[in-house]
Amino acid sequence: MxxxxxxxxxxxxxxxxxxxxxxxxxxxxxxxxxxxxxxxxxxxxxxxxxxxxxxxxxxxxxxxxxxxxxxxxxxxxxxxxxxxxxxxxxxxxxxxxxxxxxxxxxxxxxxxxxxxxxxxxxxxxxxxxxxxxxxxxxxxxxxxxxxxxxxxxxxxxxxxxxxxxxxxxxxxxxxxxxxxxxxxxxxxxxxxxxxxxxxxxxxxxxxxxxxxxxxxxxxxxxxxxxxxxxxxxxKPPSLVGPTNKVRATFVLTRTNINQLKERVISELPILEYVSSFTVICGYIWSCIAKSLVKLGERKGEDELEQFIFTIDCRSRMDPPIPANYFGNCGAPCVVTIENVVLSSENGFVVASKLIGEGINKMVNNKDGIMKDVERWHDPFKIRARKIGVAGTPKLKFYNTDFGWGKPKKYETISIDYNESISINASKGSTQDVEIGLCLPSTQMEALANIFNDGLKG
The missing domain is CATH 3.30.559.10 (Chloramphenicol acetyltransferase-like domain)
Structure with a gap:
């Protein structure tokens, strides 16, 4: 056998x-x-x-x-x-x-x-x-x-x-x-x-x-x-080990998310777009940047950070595409910021603002989401540390029950290929969010402390 x-x-x-x-x-x-x-x-x-x-x-x-x-x-x-x-x-x-x-x-x-x-x-x-x-x-x-x-x-x-x-x-x-x-x-x-x-x-x-x-x-x-x-x-890539990285999952409860939103709104009261997704992404992105600084891996003020996620275009096409359309139907949204800003005390708020503005610009474009589609990937050409997002809290993967009950745990293993994170609705409540990370063990420890300390304020 x-x-x-x-x-x-x-x-x-x-x-x-x-x-x-x-x-x-x-x-x-x-x-x-x-x-x-x-x-x-x-x-x-x-x-x-x-x-x-x-x-x-x-x-x-x-x-x-x-x-x-x-x-x-x-x-x-x-x-x-x-x-x-x-x-x-x-x-x-x-x-x-x-x-x-x-x-x-x-x-x-x-x-x-x-x-x-x-x-x-x-x-x-x-x-x-x-x-x-x-x-x-x-x-x-x-x-x-x-x-x-x-x-x-x-x-x-x-x-x-x-x-x-x-x-x-x-x-x-x-x-x-x-x-x-x-x-x-x-x-x-x-x-x-x-x-x-x-x-x-x-x-x-x-x-x-x-x-x-x-x-x-x-x-x-x-x-x-x-x-x-x-x-x-x-030659498609495949996962190989051993690595020096570990996998961990962090949870933001609905209470945490509401507190983060309130923090952004209190500092930027005229901001047009503040959603749960923007503050979740802004918070974890800033925590990652701070963990790198803490470990001495980010020092230059001119170093750039990019956050990349996909916007589902089905309902935003003209005419709209049915939700059960088979295939890929997503547009990349890329946000760029200097590391010195992202890793600062106010980095989470600035990151949330930029992510919200990026989404708002794409989904509310008067000429439609397909405007300037040829330039969608231009930001990728910028030299920067890139962090991608896999998953979305809108899809309830913890509801996938084959007859033995709902999953005890759901993992996105492919984030191991690159600098990516996963974001999904939580097992305990669809109002909570699970964030999956794959990082070197020393950075994961530093990030965990930063993540937890940031929610105490």
Whole structure:
């Protein structure tokens, strides 16, 4: 039986939709999707309490997950398809648009394994070594080079049993497949089908995905592809250890968030836009900057910091795009500030102001959110320390119940690839927010003290 450190294989599966339910289908990528072609895969990990034996897991959970996943893929066929990219110019000198292609017999790789790691430690909020989580998330599989195109799987799953303690479900998807909104819709469908044994409840209570390419900007498609170095597509990155980093989760309660908002409003009473999201981001961003200064890693007054997050464009397009549109539909919002300002006593307030102004400028643009779309990525060219945001408090990932109850813990593992944080609605209350961080252990300790001290004032 194959093994990896702390992990023993139970079964490797290939899960396809029921025969004859999908057939040959393709879905062209839009420029919203091609933006993510060269980005690292997205890894998510759900921990569920499951105080049962291995035999109970194999007899009940394994067949139910396999059956329900197959039915779900019938409605979300791109998850089982492959990404097809054409790196070479055709005879007319134009790069052909990438697409998601499904043919009969395509499958999702689903692995079941058993683990002897400490379930309660992994599903905690305290600092834990980042590489400990890596065996629990699946890889996408290798890119395959054909004569004039490259294919790569878009989605994979790994379900790991911690006997008599719990279950983890690791998900990996290529970011060009979809954004968090579509991924959440997929999870709602899968968990509903797993609980009820069929897709009737899903079809009655949810809206199936819309595959029509309602976002139609041919010139933007061409422009984005011309700016993308597709020759680097062959080697997608993967998580490797060991590292010197640890993972921890910080919680801002609704009381904390309201206090932060009051602090901003009291200092900037004429500020037009102050939301929970702006103060959450402003606060954690300033805490990160202060932790670097405390450790002596930021000294120059001219050093710049950038905060990058994505704004969902579905409801802001003209005409609006339905919420169940399948794919990516997000615009980057980038805020830049000098480190000396961000790490100052008043840095949180200034950061919240700039983030709010950045959002307000984009969503209330009189010419629409697509105005100056060609310049969306110009700020990325500025030399600065960049911190990205994964997730949104608007999506309730803690509601994903396969029939064993809601998750004990939800982690965004892919923030380990770069300087990113995750922000999600909390397990305890959707009014609270969880912030996931991956940092060197000394910085995490410094940040924890700064984070907690800042909430006492």
């Amino acid at each position: 194959d093994t990896t450190p702390n992990l023993t294989l139970i079964e490797d599966c290939r899960i396809s939709p029921p025969p004859g339910t999908v057939g040959h289908r393709s879905l062209p990528l839009t420029f919203f999707d091609t933006t993510w072609l060269l980005f690292p895969p997205v890894h998510h990990l759900f921990f569920y309490d499951f105080p049962h034996s291995k035999s109970h897991f194999v007899e009940t959970v394994v067949p139910n997950l396999k059956h329900s996943l197959s039915l779900t893929l019938r409605h979300f066929f791109p998850f089982v398809g492959k990404l097809v990219v054409y790196p070479n110019l055709n005879n007319s000198g134009v790069i052909k648009k990438p697409e998601i292609r499904h043919v009969e017999g395509d499958y999702v790789a689903l692995t079941f394994a058993e683990c002897d790691l400490d379930f309660n430690d992994l599903s905690g909020y305290h600092s834990r070594k980042c590489e400990t989580f890596y065996p629990l998330v699946p890889s996408l599989g290798k890119a395959v080079k054909k004569s004039n195109y490259v294919t790569i799987p878009l989605f994979s799953l790994k379900v790991t049993l911690f006997p008599n303690n719990g279950i983890s479900i690791g998900m990996t998807n290529h970011h060009s497949l979809c954004d968090a909104s579509t991924r959440y819709s997929f999870l709602k469908a899968w968990t509903s089908i797993a609980r009820f044994g069929g897709d009737q409840s899903f079809l009655v209570n949810e809206y199936p995905p819309i595959y029509d390419r309602l976002i139609n900007y041919p010139k933007l498609d061409e422009y984005k592809l011309s700016q993308t170095r597709l020759e680097t597509f062959y």
